[in-house]
Amino acid sequence: MPFEADLAHALDRTADSVEPDLTTLTGGAVERGRIRSRRRRSVGVMAGVGACASIAAAGLVLPGVLAGTGSAGSDLETVALAMPRSAITGTQMIDAVKKTFPGSRFGHEDGQSNDPSDPSGGRVANGGVDVNDGHGAASVGVSAMRLKLPLRDGEGLNCDHTAGRAEAGDTCEVKELPSSAALPGGALVMSEKIAERQPIGADPVPDSGIAHRWTTTVTLKSTGAQLQMVQWNTAGDSGSGRPKPTRDAPPLTQKQAVAALTGPTWAPILGAVG
Numbered sequence: 001m002p003f004e005a006d007l008a009h010a011l012d013r014t015a016d017s018v019e020p021d022l023t024t025l026t027g028g029a030v031e032r033g034r035i036r037s038r039r040r041r042s043v044g045v046m047a048g049v050g051a052c053a054s055i056a057a058a059g060l061v062l063p064g065v066l067a068g069t070g071s072a073g074s075d076l077e078t079v080a081l082a083m084p085r086s087a088i089t090g091t092q093m094i095d096a097v098k099k100t101f102p103g104s105r106f107g108h109e110d111g112q113s114n115d116p117s118d119p120s121g122g123r124v125a126n127g128g129v130d131v132n133d134g135h136g137a138a139s140v141g142v143s144a145m146r147l148k149l150p151l152r153d154g155e156g157l158n159c160d161h162t163a164g165r166a167e168a169g170d171t172c173e174v175k176e177l178p179s180s181a182a183l184p185g186g187a188l189v190m191s192e193k194i195a196e197r198q199p200i201g202a203d204p205v206p207d208s209g210i211a212h213r214w215t216t217t218v219t220l221k222s223t224g225a226q227l228q229m230v231q232w233n234t235a236g237d238s239g240s241g242r243p244k245p246t247r248d249a250p251p252l253t254q255k256q257a258v259a260a261l262t263g264p265t266w267a268p269i270l271g272a273v274g
Helices: 008-011 026-031 051-057 091-099 254-261 269-271
Strands: 105-112 123-131 135-147 170-177 188-197 212-220 225-232
Touching: 008 026, 008 170, 091 123, 091 135, 091 269, 135 254, 188 254, 225 254, 225 269
Parallel strands: none
Antiparallel strands: 105 123, 123 135, 135 225, 170 188, 188 212, 212 225
16 A cells, blocks of 8 residues: 555655665565655655654664755754653554544554553554545555654754755645643644655656655654654555555645644544653
């Protein structure tokens, strides 16, 4: 399924300065993860929402967003993960995703638990489900983690990586939410839409449309607790490595995604993380 194939998403959170063999990375523990490489931003080299947890389990510091198009060595910013406050199961994550889309039909699902008792890993919980709300199938994944304080520029905290990409239709916005009972201390919200590029060297697929990824990230400023929702306008096994879009828009608008992640369904997950 496309979101399981998001090998692109965690490489930003692990090593944007290296060019790994992505085919090799899809084996073993990594193949279940959520990773992203902006250099290989293609649907054909994606793996699921769980690889970020596997990478965090290795004790790596996750890199943040590269500014502009400068060299990785000079522009790399790091975002370190803190241990979550409480355990969250993959089943809890999957159930929360489903509750976010009441009345929808659900297909393939996958989840991974965190493990606060494991000092060498267990920092990320995630869940993903194929969702059909009556307007076409989509893949939706949510990850829950905790960033170390004080917060620094990095994944989910700025839009530096979209500089110069507006002509491709990519968009990104960062805003702040005020402190409230649900969000003590306030929160940072990053919303982005990214068009997936065809893999380098791949044959064109006529009339296949363009796969898009909509990412909404909510980070509590007081605790570092972070939820990130990724919505794809594709679903199911891509087979050829370049899935065909099944709809034009995501199930949730960016505004609706923020409301969902800061609402009662995800409040227990945010509290357990931070």
